[in-house]
Amino acid sequence: MKKRIFVIAVLLVVTVLVGTGFNTKENHDFSAFSTEGLELFYHVPTEAELTPLLVPVNPQFNLFLGKTYLGFKEALGFKESRGDYQIVNDYGYMGKYQFSRATLRMMGLKNADNFLFDTRQQEAAFMAYTSLNKWILRKDIKRSVGKTMAGVKITESGILAAAHLAGAGNVKKFLRSAGTNRFEDANGTSIRYYLRKFSGYDTSHIVANKKPRII
Template sequence: MALQSLNAFLVALRMMESGGDYQAVNTLNFLGAYQFGEAALIDLGYVRRDGDPYDNNYAGGWTGKHGVDSAKEFLASRTVQDRAAEAWVKLMWHYIEAENLDRHAWTEVGGRELAPSGMLAASHLLGTYALEEYIRTDGRADLRDPYGMPISNYIARMADVDVPFGPKEPRKTLSTSGRNDS
């Protein structure tokens, strides 16, 4: 079940990020099906740190992890991109826990229930700092990526995708009397 739900999340994420195109490179030089930037690829061990990990020029060079020595090789390998994405969402959930944001799972923020999958997607889009701002301001700080995509969009669109992270959804009761009154 855990692997199946993680795979479903990754399919949904890559469809949102690139329409599933493993060769995609956007105008800001984010790479592949999951649109990885330099900072994420540094965190994952694929790229060496350079002077600015956010400029996406990959000037620190590639480490050779999983046999990848260039952006071209990274883009050519679905397997490597999928492995990187699996490691990335695990790392993102670790960052969410490190910031104690996981305690907000299944609470309502800005009129939306925060599912762990939505929290992960939001963190992928803009990082845990943006997710933290969204939670802290009850959704009023609906930060956007450089293309104008609001974090709330990722929270909402990915809310129904199960992930093997975070607390499970609390059981809903039918009514306060314990019976279905409909």
């Protein structure tokens, strides 16, 4: 009997405590709360501190093309225009590989108005011009590759790059004079420099073509 009375008494006490503990009006009224007179320590970051966190991080990729044909044309395109398809230089040379309108007309492109905005056409023009230069210089390539002229070892890719810079005729003069007949373009870039810079790429699959056409 005493045990039962004790249990009932405990339950009544718990009931009273629970009922009064969740009385929000008495225990959870923060309307009169103030921080006046308190020593507060906090730090709100400035905009400058947040900026590095807001800038998206772009992953960096380095594509290694090696001494392939793709590596050859991309390296040459970067040297000519930093790979910009829509650039026109002070002398009127256009696009990634810096073609003149006269050279494009020679390869069948009569209207070059859309040339800067047609990347496929520019790539086709590069292949066509390279195959033409290979045909013009076919005998000089056969005679000169492997030799050293003006301190530069001659390779087929170097010859084709130099022809892109100076024209096949000037490269022919350089090779047939063993490097004594030299050429520099309006920016001071020489055949010798291109022969060295673009040496050793694989351009073997480029087919020499006497009359290439830009498709």
